[in-house]
Amino acid sequence: MTARSCILVTGGAGFIGTNFVLQWVERGGTIVNLDLETYAGNPENLVSLTGSPQHTLVHGDIADAALVSLLFREHRPQAIVHFAAETHVDRSIAEPDTFIRTNVCGTFTLLEQARQYWSSLREPERSTFRFLHVSTDEVYGSLSPDDPPFVEEQAFAPNSPYAASKAAADHLVRAWFHTYGLPTLTTNCSNNYGPFQFPEKLIPLMILNALAGTPLPIYGDGGNVRDWLFVSDHCAAIRTVLAKGQLGETYNIGGNSERTNLEIVRMICLILDELRPDPVGAHDRLITFVPDRPGHDRRYAMDARKIARLGWQPSVRFEDGLRSTVEWYLNHAPWVDRVRTGAYRDWIRQNYDERISR
Ligand code: NAD
Numbered sequence: 528m529t530a531r532s533c534i535l536v537t538g539g540a541g542f543i544g545t546n547f548v549l550q551w552v553e554r555g556g557t558i559v560n561l562d563l564e565t566y567a568g569n570p571e572n573l574v575s576l577t578g579s580p581q582h583t584l585v586h587g588d589i590a591d592a593a594l595v596s597l598l599f600r601e602h603r604p605q606a607i608v609h610f611a612a613e614t615h616v617d618r619s620i621a622e623p624d625t626f627i628r629t630n631v632c633g634t635f636t637l638l639e640q641a642r643q644y645w646s647s648l649r650e651p652e653r654s655t656f657r658f659l660h661v662s663t664d665e666v667y668g669s670l671s672p673d674d675p676p677f678v679e680e681q682a683f684a685p686n687s688p689y690a691a692s693k694a695a696a697d698h699l700v701r702a703w704f705h706t707y708g709l710p711t712l713t714t715n716c717s718n719n720y721g722p723f724q725f726p727e728k729l730i731p732l733m734i735l736n737a738l739a740g741t742p743l744p745i746y747g748d749g750g751n752v753r754d755w756l757f758v759s760d761h762c763a764a765i766r767t768v769l770a771k772g773q774l775g776e777t778y779n780i781g782g783n784s785e786r787t788n789l790e791i792v793r794m795i796c797l798i799l800d801e802l803r804p805d806p807v808g809a810h811d812r813l814i815t816f817v818p819d820r821p822g823h824d825r826r827y828a829m830d831a832r833k834i835a836r837l838g839w840q841p842s843v844r845f846e847d848g849l850r851s852t853v854e855w856y857l858n859h860a861p862w863v864d865r866v867r868t869g870a871y872r873d874w875i876r877q878n879y880d881e882r883i884s885r
């Protein structure tokens with residue numbers, strides 16, 4: 528597959544999908560982008576591609592078999608890169624239904640439609656077709672402080688409805704390779720951060736709350752650890768696996784950047800103290816410990832040596848990536864205002880009001 532190939536992307540109006548689509552098009556490739564435009568999908572992210580023959584945005588559901596079949600037949604993509612999912616752990620705890628529907632049933636639909644399309648292909652397209660499933664480190668469960676990082680052979684132990692739904696999808700992908708020979712690849716990545724992330728997730732939520740002078744809600748003791756990766760490094764890793772990954776294999780992707788949540792929030796506060804000083808006082812005065820997330824995984828960390836053997840490694844230092852992310856949110860106030868609509872405010876009330884007033 529070359530950089531100029533036409534591929535089908537799902538969920539390309541979300542955070543990672545947007546970054547991936549913009550980079551793929553910039554490199555000369557063509558994309559058909561199937562996205563349901565849920566609260567997390569924002570076509571405005573892709574406004575710079577308006578009118579481009581290299582990008583077609585299709586508003587639709589990955590669980591719609593007829594639509595997916597039509598897209599395969601019409602566009603004859605050389606690969607599918609599957610990002611579309613419900614992704615927020617807190618929402619999966621509050622309302623798990625859509626997580627099962629999209630992450631499990633939607634992935635099943637894509638696999639079946641991809642299998643039909645792939646079975647109809649002749650050589651050389653048949654041998655070069657790829658189904659790349661984008662997954663998460665959360666399928667592996669939680670690590671203790673001294674455990675070694677997750678390896679690809681780790682048994683799955685998902686703890687949240689989100690993680691369980693992604694683990695189920697990973698198993699389906701594995702089975703479609705082993706049973707039907709569908710040329711699949713799976714990537715399991717650690718926490719991403721960077722431009723276009725919806726401000727329900729830790730880093731953008733803390734940046735925007737700090738700017739607004741509202742509490743910075745730390746779940747539990749703030750000692751939970753995540754392995755952070757700048758989103759463009761994740762996109763590069765996906766391109767590497769697409770080009771060089773071995774069929775049927777899974778690849779762990781991580782930033783080698785473990786940080787506690789409290790460390791991260793303090794770093795954000797310091798960056799903002801410098802870039803947007805608040806006359807009322809240092810931003811860390813807003814740090815507020817709130818009741819923990821149920822079943823909150825203590826630590827994730829990835830052993831990314833397998834993908835390193837394909838020639839990929841993270842390139843952005845966490846300190847640099849975090850600063851440029853804060854700058855991106857400071858420079859995109861209209862984008863921020865538009866995504867923080869009524870539905871967003873309802874979610875913030877639902878998830879935080881009780882926590883903070885307790
Ligand atoms: P996101 O929530 O920002 O975006 C998800 C996108 O999927 C949105 O554009 C949404 O409209 C679309 N979508 C949802 N349901 C759909 C459906 N039924 N049909 C079509 N489109 C639908 O997610 P993200 O953070 O960009 O994550 C993308 C993928 O990467 C997910 O599969 C996620 O599990 C995985 N992942 C994310 C992270 C992370 O830190 N964000 C880390 C590892 C893996």
Ligand code: TYD
Pocket residue numbers: 615616617718727728729730732744745746747751752753788820
């Ligand atoms: P999040 O961004 O939701 O990603 P994930 O749960 O998929 O890792 O959360 C990252 C970490 O930050 C996680 O340990 C939960 C914590 N967190 C808070 O302490 N406060 C918050 O308001 C949010 C959204 C997350």
